[in-house]
Amino acid sequence: MTIVLGSPRVDPERYRVLLSSDAEVVTSAQALHSFLDDHPDELLAVIAPEVTMPVASAVADRYRLNRPDLGIIMMRERIDTEIVTAALRSGIRDVVSIDDVEGITAAVRRSQNFSNQLRGAMGSTIDVEAGKVIMVFGAKGGCGKTTIATNLAESLAKLNRGRVCIVDLDLDFGDVAIFLKLDPAVTISRAVQFEGELDATHVRSLITPYAENLDALLAPAKPAEAEFITPDIAMNIIDVLRTMYSFIVLDTPPSFAEVTLRSFEKADSYILVTTLDLPSLKNIKVAMETLDALGYPRSRWHVVLNRAGSDVGLGQGDVEEVLGIPVTTAIPSSRDVPATLNTGTTLVADNPEHPVSKAIFALAITEAGAPVQREVSKPSLWAKFRRKS
Ligand SMILES: Nc1ncnc2c1ncn2[C@@H]1O[C@H](COP(=O)(O)OP(=O)(O)O)[C@@H](O)[C@H]1O
Ligand SMILES: [Mg+2]
Structure with missing residues (x-):
């Protein structure tokens, strides 16, 4: 299951195909936070293109410190350096074009690998x-x-x-x-x-x-x-x-x-x-x-x-x-x-x-x-x- 922050217009089916996993779409940052609070094992959240940059940054900021093993990937209709720089600064792991199916698959895999590594190591460093x-x-x-x-x-x-x-x-x-x-x-x-x-x-x-x-x-x-x-x-x-x-x-x-x-x-x-x-x-x-x-x-x-x-x-x-x-x-x-x-x-x-x-x-x-x-x-x-x- 992957959680997607989007708008009511978003079709969950499209994300199920794009992410090749079951996807649940929430339509507010608040709903995303409640979902993630209820699912402490979730390692990935996806932000849909219609979510504004300030909202996306605020979401990333919230988890950067408290839950570094959670990966956040942002999708955009168009990608430019300004967006990528702003996203990476706020702790978003990757920015991908919604039309780039291969890019999305690769970004999801990279993020999940990194999260798993981080989680494994976090377990051991607490020792x-x-x-x-x-x-x-x-x-x-x-x-x-x-x-x-x-x-x-x-x-x-x-x-x-x-x-x-x-x-x-x-x-x-x-x-x-x-x-x-x-x-x-x-x-x-x-x-x-x-x-x-x-x-x-x-x-x-x-x-x-x-x-x-x-x-x-x-x-x-x-x-x-x-x-x-x-x-x-x-x-x-x-x-x-x-x-x-x-x-x-x-x-x-x-x-x-x-x-x-x-x-x-x-x-x-x-x-x-x-x-x-x-x-x-x-x-x-x-x-x-x-x-x-x-x-x-x-x-x-x-x-x-x-x-x-x-x-x-x-x-x-x-x-x-x-x-x-x-x-x-x-x-x-x-x-x-x-x-x-x-x-x-x-x-x-x-x-x-x-x-x-x-x-x-x-x-x-x-x-x-x-x-x-x-x-x-x-x-x-x-x-x-x-x-x-
Ligand atoms: N990224 C940086 N930008 C500007 N000044 C820096 C930066 N990093 C270090 N400095 C300054 O350089 C000086 C030397 O830094 P310091 O950490 O004491 O170096 P060292 O411990 O290697 O001798 C300090 O005055 C510090 O504030
Ligand atoms: Mg010194």
Whole structure:
């Protein structure tokens, strides 16, 4: 059964043929909401061409956060880029022409596959026994790691798929506390007092609560304290956090410090941040070659292009060509990003409709949906890169 939002003029029979499934037509957004409330397992809603864009957007918006596994496909008599952009922005998965029968079949199949994947993964990520570790890495300072890590953590918290912890592993110059306007009274530095064994009670005493579903583990307030936090301590903490949180987002220093390399070993997913400038691209390319050499599976890699659309003569296509893999998410450049730093909130919390927020939110949905793959990396290769201490 597929639910279609249309008008009283719509012939349900036409949709039964188009969707090759039983279709029920409702004629108001209210009726659609009641139907979906009564059918929590429904994975697809179709919006007929006569429904106006504002109504379609409002419907998509309502489910984007609360029911990300529900796919919404919009049909139109005519399709232009303006409609497609507006639709995708509001979280509609696909826009298809009502005359394009093949296109409709393909869109329905794609949406259902995605929903099933998301649902499967949502089931597994709720399992706090094995929280997903998502590492944000960029081989150059200032490329937007902390911006992305904080907004991604906030987006994941809003998805309501379990608790989220953002960990500032930029131990010398971490600025998660500044981004979130948190008092660094308690930081990771406190972990040194728990020699050896670290358990959940210890780790809980290091945490600073930030928002609903979202906690932070802050970097030392003084760089001098950082040297006492050995990579072993940091990794033990991550292991314990996995048992306490559904998602652990790691912000990292812009270098292959040992703590960074060890984090690659631990993390289930890497957000590899680059911008449209040659040094940043070159560095991320070298970083990728290192990851390849270390045997970290490409299934964990997600390239995020930050400040996309900046007028610098390079485009997304160039980035994909240089790196040899597609860009997962492109985040536009906007003055509102540094401006939110003064408010102590994240842009996704402050302005969820902002294009930057929407891009990061989409990334969060992908991260929440992607199945976790836990292969063991190759320790012999890894050992070669490990700094001798
Ligand atoms: N998409 C963007 N548009 C505009 N400014 C951005 C964007 N992303 C990051 N910035 C700004 O760039 C600066 C560096 O970002 P930051 O997240 O601190 O980078 P990193 O953690 O990699 O050093 C900050 O002032 C931030 O507000
Ligand atoms: Mg940073």
